[in-house]
Amino acid sequence: MELITSPHLEAPDDFYEALIEAHQGLSTEESHAFNARLLLVLANHIGSPSVLRQAFAAARPARSP
Amino acid sequence: MQFKELAAGGRDELDYQKLAFDYTRHPDQDVSHPVRRPVVVVGAGPVGLALAIDLAQREIPVVLLDNDNTLSTGSRAICFAKRTLEIFDRLGCGDRMVDKGVSWNVGKVFFKEEEVYSFDLLPETGYSRPAFVNLQQYYVEGYLAQRAAQLPLIDLRWKNNVTGVAQHDDHVVLTVETPDGSYELEADYVAACDGGRSAVRKLIGQESKGRTFRDRFLIADVKMKHEAPTERWFWFDPVFHPNQSVLLHRQPDDVWRIDFQLGWDADPEEEKKPENIIPRVKALLEHSTMKDAEFELEWASVYTFSCLRMEHFRHGRVIFAGDSAHGVSPFGARGANSGVQDAENLAWKLAAVVTKMAPDALLDTYADEREYAADENIRNSTRATDFITPKSDISRLFRDAVLELSKSQPFARTLVNSGRLSVPATFHGSALNTADAESFLGCMVPGAAAADAPIIRADGSNGWLLRELAQGFTILLAAGPAANSLTRRIQDLDLKGMSLKVLRIATGSGIGEADLTDADGLLTQRYDLRPDTAYLLRPDQHVCARWRQPSADQIHQALMRALAIN
Numbered sequence: 247m248e249l250i251t252s253p254h255l256e257a258p259d260d261f262y263e264a265l266i267e268a269h270q271g272l273s274t275e276e277s278h279a280f281n282a283r284l285l286l287v288l289a290n291h292i293g294s295p296s297v298l299r300q301a302f303a304a305a306r307p308a309r310s311p
Numbered sequence: 312m313q314f315k316e317l318a319a320g321g322r323d324e325l326d327y328q329k330l331a332f333d334y335t336r337h338p339d340q341d342v343s344h345p346v347r348r349p350v351v352v353v354g355a356g357p358v359g360l361a362l363a364i365d366l367a368q369r370e371i372p373v374v375l376l377d378n379d380n381t382l383s384t385g386s387r388a389i390c391f392a393k394r395t396l397e398i399f400d401r402l403g404c405g406d407r408m409v410d411k412g413v414s415w416n417v418g419k420v421f422f423k424e425e426e427v428y429s430f431d432l433l434p435e436t437g438y439s440r441p442a443f444v445n446l447q448q449y450y451v452e453g454y455l456a457q458r459a460a461q462l463p464l465i466d467l468r469w470k471n472n473v474t475g476v477a478q479h480d481d482h483v484v485l486t487v488e489t490p491d492g493s494y495e496l497e498a499d500y501v502a503a504c505d506g507g508r509s510a511v512r513k514l515i516g517q518e519s520k521g522r523t524f525r526d527r528f529l530i531a532d533v534k535m536k537h538e539a540p541t542e543r544w545f546w547f548d549p550v551f552h553p554n555q556s557v558l559l560h561r562q563p564d565d566v567w568r569i570d571f572q573l574g575w576d577a578d579p580e581e582e583k584k585p586e587n588i589i590p591r592v593k594a595l596l597e598h599s600t601m602k603d604a605e606f607e608l609e610w611a612s613v614y615t616f617s618c619l620r621m622e623h624f625r626h627g628r629v630i631f632a633g634d635s636a637h638g639v640s641p642f643g644a645r646g647a648n649s650g651v652q653d654a655e656n657l658a659w660k661l662a663a664v665v666t667k668m669a670p671d672a673l674l675d676t677y678a679d680e681r682e683y684a685a686d687e688n689i690r691n692s693t694r695a696t697d698f699i700t701p702k703s704d705i706s707r708l709f710r711d712a713v714l715e716l717s718k719s720q721p722f723a724r725t726l727v728n729s730g731r732l733s734v735p736a737t738f739h740g741s742a743l744n745t746a747d748a749e750s751f752l753g754c755m756v757p758g759a760a761a762a763d764a765p766i767i768r769a770d771g772s773n774g775w776l777l778r779e780l781a782q783g784f785t786i787l788l789a790a791g792p793a794a795n796s797l798t799r800r801i802q803d804l805d806l807k808g809m810s811l812k813v814l815r816i817a818t819g820s821g822i823g824e825a826d827l828t829d830a831d832g833l834l835t836q837r838y839d840l841r842p843d844t845a846y847l848l849r850p851d852q853h854v855c856a857r858w859r860q861p862s863a864d865q866i867h868q869a870l871m872r873a874l875a876i877n
Binding site: 250251252253254255257259261262263265266267269272274304305307308 | 331441691694697698703704705706709713715716718719720721722726728731
């Protein structure tokens with residue numbers, strides 16, 4: 247299976263607002279921990295190792311080797 | 312000059328920012344008992360002018376009071392969206408706005424030192440008007456004022472400042488201050504279009520509530536002769552203006568609007584000085600493809616903004632429209648556009664109520680519908696503001712991650728938010744709608760603003776659907792086996808004086824007589840027409856009911872419902 251990189255969110259602006267709201271009231275440290283848990287939850291939902299590996303590549307900073 | 316002299320100018324362009332209109336003493340100031348007028352509009356800005364023109368075109372005499380005697384100074388609102396241009400068409404000045412305005416389709420987004428992506432809006436074809444034009448507010452007000460000056464039913468009184476509002480059961484008494492002293496004026500209804508700092512709102516003890524953003528922005532309008540393409544450029548955190556955002560776009564007459572985000576600690580008086588603005592503009596140009604452009608500073612302003620609204624847009628016989636009722640951030644051009652859309656929603660309802668064709672309750676639906684629209688506009692402009700100026704470290708982390716990903720990931724571009732351009736609200740659930748009983752495809756649900764489409768008139772000439780709609784209600788009726796007999800039965804309906812125009816449309820299959828032919832199939836597609844499909848459109852061109860094959864009785868009931876007659 248291929249990683250979807252074309253627009254796929256049903257309501258992008260609703261999603262983004264909800265994401266920022268989900269962090270409301272958290273300290274920076276708590277936010278990082280929240281993000282880590284969120285990523286693990288979503289990874290489990292995706293399931294496929296090859297899709298996840300493509301996602302790691304897509305998110306990797308362009309300047310790293 | 313006298314206001315009515317504007318009408319003589321025809322389409323000649325004037326220096327609208329320099330016009331000053333004469334105060335003229337009105338006979339209403341010399342009577343022992345105040346004169347009663349059906350509608351008094353307070354504020355001759357874009358919203359008040361649009362409302363007055365619409366009312367006058369509906370044969371309602373209107374008194375328009377303004378506390379000043381000039382039009383807009385400075386470019387201010389500069390982006391006018393398709394729906395607003397369509398309203399200007401109905402008001403008789405759409406061509407001038409579009410002819411003068413500039414359109415753009417290409418936008419570029421920059422993050423730090425590089426362009427992350429560009430987009431082409433590739434406007435959908437088959438509409439008379441573009442998605443938007445950029446045009447300085449003084450042109451918009453100037454063209455509206457010239458149109459208003461042609462209408463004898465508009466009684467525009469300059470330097471008439473409202474200082475008192477007293478509400479009674481069946482009228483309002485205004486106290487109005489003029490250079491000759493004050494006088495009282497009675498009105499069946501008052502429309503307060505007097506802007507963000509509305510005097511009328513204060514006088515009735517109301518306020519707008521919401522969120523004020525702790526940020527300041529500098530607007531610099533510069534005149535620059537440069538063969539640059541007409542594009543919108545938006546910088547997030549650029550090297551020439553770190554940690555802030557910058558927006559550049561073009562207006563007519565080689566004027567470019569540049570918005571610099573300054574942050575809350577900036578000193579507005581210092582930032583407004585040309586010696587502080589010019590280096591900022593130079594730094595921007597040096598980091599762009601317009602390195603060598605020479606420019607002159609035309610106008611500058613430092614502003615803050617709030618997203619707020621009044622809890623209720625109607626207070627008895629006083630009704631609020633435009634910035635007096637609601638405020639938004641500038642991202643998305645939802646201020647002036649939504650104000651003109653308020654005016655159009657209010658005009659036909661006020662006209663129906665003062666001529667006793669509809670009950671006073673129709674005006675409550677103005678408030679319901681436009682409060683709903685204001686919430687939508689506030690939501691969109693707040694989201695853009697939060698993206699442009701993140702309010703926490705984590706919000707900035709996500710914002711920067713979105714921008715970084717947008718270089719390579721198309722999905723991330725849908726999350727980049729430098730403003731979602733004004734589109735008209737669809738009044739889902741309005742009390743004026745008749746719910747669908749059959750299924751339809753597309754966006755033309757009850758409550759939606761009617762989409763335009765190219766048509767061919769009965770005489771063979773080309774035209775546009777929206778220009779064919781009536782001042783009153785319109786039935787769009789796709790030709791079909793039952794359409795002709797239905798047309799006759801509609802003509803026999805007793806509508807108590809309300810006008811209903813039937814527009815029969817020949818679609819591809821072309822059965823029966825027709826007033827219009829769907830030129831390219833777009834009308835059929837946008838409205839999901841089949842033979843005998845009918846749409847009832849309100850005087851403000853919003854859909855209020857539709858059927859696959861209605862009876863005249865169903866149309867009658869839907870029309871009564873759309874007038875709040877039960």
